[in-house]
Amino acid sequence: MKCKSCGGEIRLTDKTCPYCGRLLTETAGHQAEPEAFQKKSEKSKGGLRKALSDNIPIVISAVVMLLLIVGICVASYISENAYHFREDAMRRESVKKYDEYSVKIQEYLDGGDYTGFSAFKEYHNIAEYEAPYDELNQLWDITKVYTRLVSAVESALIQGPEAKLRDQDSDVFDVQMAISRFYDEFKWNQSKIDADPYKDRMYDMKKKADIILKIYLGMDDAAREAYFEASDAKQKAYLEEVILHD
Amino acid sequence: MTKKVILGISILINLVLAYFLIQGVIDAREELKFEYVEQETLRPDSLRMYLERENYGVAASLSHPIRGGAEIDELDEDYYLLGEYADTLFLKAIFEKSGDTATATACDQRLAEIREKMPAYSELLDKIEESVKKTIRE
Numbered sequence: 240m241k242c243k244s245c246g247g248e249i250r251l252t253d254k255t256c257p258y259c260g261r262l263l264t265e266t267a268g269h270q271a272e273p274e275a276f277q278k279k280s281e282k283s284k285g286g287l288r289k290a291l292s293d294n295i296p297i298v299i300s301a302v303v304m305l306l307l308i309v310g311i312c313v314a315s316y317i318s319e320n321a322y323h324f325r326e327d328a329m330r331r332e333s334v335k336k337y338d339e340y341s342v343k344i345q346e347y348l349d350g351g352d353y354t355g356f357s358a359f360k361e362y363h364n365i366a367e368y369e370a371p372y373d374e375l376n377q378l379w380d381i382t383k384v385y386t387r388l389v390s391a392v393e394s395a396l397i398q399g400p401e402a403k404l405r406d407q408d409s410d411v412f413d414v415q416m417a418i419s420r421f422y423d424e425f426k427w428n429q430s431k432i433d434a435d436p437y438k439d440r441m442y443d444m445k446k447k448a449d450i451i452l453k454i455y456l457g458m459d460d461a462a463r464e465a466y467f468e469a470s471d472a473k474q475k476a477y478l479e480e481v482i483l484h485d
Numbered sequence: 486m487t488k489k490v491i492l493g494i495s496i497l498i499n500l501v502l503a504y505f506l507i508q509g510v511i512d513a514r515e516e517l518k519f520e521y522v523e524q525e526t527l528r529p530d531s532l533r534m535y536l537e538r539e540n541y542g543v544a545a546s547l548s549h550p551i552r553g554g555a556e557i558d559e560l561d562e563d564y565y566l567l568g569e570y571a572d573t574l575f576l577k578a579i580f581e582k583s584g585d586t587a588t589a590t591a592c593d594q595r596l597a598e599i600r601e602k603m604p605a606y607s608e609l610l611d612k613i614e615e616s617v618k619k620t621i622r623e
Contacts (some may be wrong), residue, residue, distance in 0.1 A: 297488060300495040307502035314509030321516030350588040351580065354572075358553025390546040393575045396620040399539025399612055443583070450582045457622040 240265075251276060329364035337371050344375075348437075353444050357386040377428065378437040384421040385444045391417035392455050395482050411478045414456075415471075421448050422467065456481050529561040536567055541613050545572035563603060570599050570610055574617040 242249050243265070247258030255262055317324070333340060340363060347356035359365075360379065366372055367379045395410035425432065425445055432441050452458040456478070458466055466474055535543040548568030551557065557565045577592035600610055 293488065296492050297495065300492060300499060303499050304495060304502060307499060307506055310506045311502060311509050314506060314513045317513040318509065318516050321513065324517065350591065351583060351585040352552075352576075352588055354549055354576065355552040358550045358555075360553070362550050362553035362555045386549070389576070390549065393542040393572065394540075394546045395542065397540075397542030397545060397571055397575065397613075397616050399541055399616050402539035402541075405538075405540055405543070447579050447583050450579050454578055454582060454621050 326364055330366040330369070333363055333365045334369065334371070340365065348440055351443055351447065353382050353440075353447070354386050354389050357382045374436060377431055377435045378440055380428070381421075381424060381432070381441045381444055384417070384424045385448060388417040388421045388448055388451065392451055396455055407479075407483055411475060411482055414478050414482065415474055418452070529558070529564060532561075532564045532568055536564060539612075539616075541568075541571040541616050542575075544568035545575055548572050563606065566599050566603060567606065567609065567613065570596065571613045571617060573599075574614060575620075578617075578621055 240249055240251065241247065242256040242259060242261060242263070244261045245256060245259035247256055249256055249263060253263055340359075343359060344356060347353070347359060360367065360382075368376055391410075391413040395414050425441070432438055435441065449460075449463065452463055452466075466477060469477070532544055532547050535541075535547065544564075545568050548565050549572065551565050551569050552572075573592050573595050577589050577596070580586075580589035580592060600607065603610065
């Protein structure tokens with residue numbers, strides 16, 4: 240307890256405050272029977288110590304249990320979100336390695352190899368839409384639909400002589416969708432593309448898409464125009480003829 | 486219930502929890518390992534199946550990520566190279582038409598490298614080459 244006068248720490252058996260010397264009246268009861276007080280106090284302390292020592296193993300076990308439960312929750316959380324952790328780590332890595340990666344990206348672009356560029360971006364989980372890669376935003380978008388076009392056309396057309404037939408309706412649908420996605424994306428973003436520093440690359444991609452339609456789907460410039468003006472059903476019928484005929 | 490019984494039960498529960506924790510840590514470590522080829526678009530089993538079914542175009546499409554630098558397990562490398570061969574042939578025709586002569590030449594070199602690397606598959610490579618040629622309309 241504390242002395243009312245100076246606030247110093249006093250014991251129940253003190254007659255005067257050891258700090259200010261004040262006569263302590265508040266401890267009078269304890270001073271009257273100091274031995275009884277001490278015995279009672281020792282008994283209480285002993286009881287407390289015994290209770291504590293008896294329960295220590297249970298308390299430790301409970302603490303361990305709590306820690307184990309927390310550990311299981313953390314491990315489950317990491318497991319559930321591992322994909323995002325990995326992705327985030329790779330994205331941060333791609334920002335760190337910008338100098339190295341930008342040289343490689345430039346090589347792909349200089350070679351007009353946009354599917355390679357897209358594959359590089361996917362594999363290294365480049366932090367698209369984030370600085371310092373954000374200047375490539377529009378190019379990423381067009382490359383995605385261009386790569387989809389390449390994949391759809393090659394998947395539908397390149398079959399061995401004894402190929403087991405795939406779902407041909409699905410092949411035709413994929414090609415039709417991929418064509419419309421690429422040309423629509425280009426048309427809808429025309430003004431952005433024209434103002435983009437990578438405008439030439441995107442026009443080159445469109446030129447290559449035209450070539451794909453020409454050499455693999457038999458559409459010259461006039462046929463391509465006619466294809467885009469035709470209804471969905473007619474577009475489908477044209478692609479069915481080309482893909483199924485092959 | 487005596488304290489000993491409570492302690493015994495809690496130790497048992499802790500043992501079970503410890504087992505789950507160890508299992509959880511092992512699972513988390515596995516999940517955190519980045520195996521692009523296994524976990525992303527490249528699946529060796531699918532690729533093998535498409536090659537066996539002679540759907541070379543699908544195999545070509547599945548092998549795109551290799552050109553982005555994906556590392557392939559040695560055991561599965563042949564399948565991916567066959568897919569890449571079809572993909573490179575398909576793209577080479579586009580590069581030739583678009584005037585990217587250097588890239589078309591690089592494609593030729595890559596095709597030659599794959600052929601050199603896989604002499605046992607020369608018949609299959611011929612078949613793939615024929616299949617791609619057949620799709621070109623001009």
